[in-house]
Amino acid sequence: MTIYAVFFYIIAALIIAATGLAITRKHMVHAVLCLVVSFFGTALLFYLLGAPLPAIFQVIIYAGAIMVLFLFIVMMIRIDPEKTHRFPLGHYLAAGGICGAYFVAAVLLTLLSGPRARQPMPAATASPFDFGYYLFDRHWLSIEMISLLLLVALIGTLHLGLGRVGRKQKKGGGQ
């Protein structure tokens, strides 16, 4: 067991513990903060698996931007966590059935994987230069589509956020 493997198991335990805490918290602020820890752990894992550039993006975009967006929304919306209802028991049984079926399938597929998947993986690192060159060499169309998708998301968010205000102003101007 090399030092890399020790790091991997520590980081994996950290990620699973933080995510498990996040999905069981009653207060959404606690859940979001636990998930930030989980995403930092994921960034460390990406670095360990030889992907430094996705690791940096994980910290900047996931832990930095998306989670801060969640925090803002949680602060905007006022919910009493003591007053929230729970599903009836039958819904929990159905959800448990779906999750159990998925987990059994996942473990079976992992156990049935070939002998090559059981060998320890050799360590390798893709430098940011190689990664960026590959990305813009092979996937330039996907990059453009992603930028278009982000633009559409921006316009849609603006429309949803400003829709009622804009209509009210228009009505007020007409009168």
Place this chain on the structure above:
Amino acid sequence: MIVPYTHVMLLGGVLFLLGMICTLTRRNLIMIILGLEIMLNAAAITFVGAGLHLQQIEGQAIALFILAVAAAEVSVGLALVVCIYRQTGTVDPQCIEGNKCQLKPDQTG
């Protein structure tokens, strides 16, 4: 030498399961979107691990696309949640459909 690929797959599978549990059992639109984020994150971990296993840089590229799609999805999703909260005053999915959350006593708790 790092760990075998099956262990990375198991980590991704367990994370996906946690996200699935969060999405299926929480009655709060924000927590449902949080569960979706956890599931996307698990998929990204699996892709990066597969990229290392096959010695291909492709997995990291897909992880980057997953990141971008997650950013777009969460921004639109949270804008919808804020819209719903402004119109109905709740983020409980069952209370949105106009029945004003009149739950029977056996459905609460």
